[in-house]
Amino acid sequence: MPDRFEMTVPSDLANLARIAEFVTDAALRLGLTEQQAFEVQMATDEACANIVEHAYGLGVPGSIGVACEMEGDDLVVTIRDRGRPFNANQVPTPDVTGPLEDRRIGGLGLYFMRKLMDRVVFHHDAQGGNELRMYKRRSP
Amino acid sequence: MEVKARQLKRVDLVEVSGRIDSATAPQLEATLQAIMGQDRFRIVVDMQGVEYLSSAGLRVLVAALKQARRWNRGDIRLANVPPRIQGVLQLAGLDALFHSFDSAVDAVGSF
Numbered sequence: 001m002p003d004r005f006e007m008t009v010p011s012d013l014a015n016l017a018r019i020a021e022f023v024t025d026a027a028l029r030l031g032l033t034e035q036q037a038f039e040v041q042m043a044t045d046e047a048c049a050n051i052v053e054h055a056y057g058l059g060v061p062g063s064i065g066v067a068c069e070m071e072g073d074d075l076v077v078t079i080r081d082r083g084r085p086f087n088a089n090q091v092p093t094p095d096v097t098g099p100l101e102d103r104r105i106g107g108l109g110l111y112f113m114r115k116l117m118d119r120v121v122f123h124h125d126a127q128g129g130n131e132l133r134m135y136k137r138r139s140p
Numbered sequence: 141m142e143v144k145a146r147q148l149k150r151v152d153l154v155e156v157s158g159r160i161d162s163a164t165a166p167q168l169e170a171t172l173q174a175i176m177g178q179d180r181f182r183i184v185v186d187m188q189g190v191e192y193l194s195s196a197g198l199r200v201l202v203a204a205l206k207q208a209r210r211w212n213r214g215d216i217r218l219a220n221v222p223p224r225i226q227g228v229l230q231l232a233g234l235d236a237l238f239h240s241f242d243s244a245v246d247a248v249g250s251f
Contacts, residue, residue, distance in 0.1 A: 013161075100209065
């Protein structure tokens with residue numbers, strides 16, 4: 001069984017399903033439970049949707065690289081793109097408890113990523129572009 | 141994702157299946173807008189076949205919910221929400237905002 005699963009796709013919302021299938025498959029093969037694989041897939045989907053919509057922009061060509069591998073007991077999903085740098089501090093925190101009228105649900109994607117994964121690390125440099133690493137501990 | 145809308149006497153029943161993500165959420169939005177554009181605001185969304193619901197899908201549902209509930213004219217009620225999708229709603233703190241039923245019949249009958 002391979003240790004590392006990798007794919008590269010054009011930045012396009014239509015490719016989100018392919019990415020989801022890839023990540024779910026990789027996570028299961030690397031020994032995560034179905035629920036964990038679902039959560040990893042969800043965090044990845046939210047991250048990639050953000051890349052398509054914000055890092056590149058809809059209709060702007062670019063590619064997204066997604067890799068899955070184990071680091072010790074952690075599944076690590078690494079997502080790379082060459083779009084605009086992402087500043088997590090500029091994303092509003094969604095309201096998840098208020099009454100309907102007050103609900104702002106912008107920023108929900110990033111919120112999900114942080115809730116579903118154990119650790120989320122953003123990195124940007126001029127040469128490599130954006131790199132997002134998300135960690136999920138495999139159940140014992 | 142597949143969306144099927146049926147107009148019943150007082151309520152519109154929307155059956156969704158598959159993945160509701162950033163690519164497909166606009167389709168769900170269009171369906172809900174088409175119904176509300178006819179001044180019909182009592183809508184049941186049957187989620188039995190939904191495999192995945194992203195924040196984009198949640199945004200569509202919440203926007204439609206606000207619109208339907210305006211002036212007490214209607215509501216968007218959920219039916220047959222799969223456990224995993226219920227988990228997504230809970231994570232977003234939205235499970236408390238939606239009325240949810242175990243069957244489409246119960247949801248339709250609740251109006």
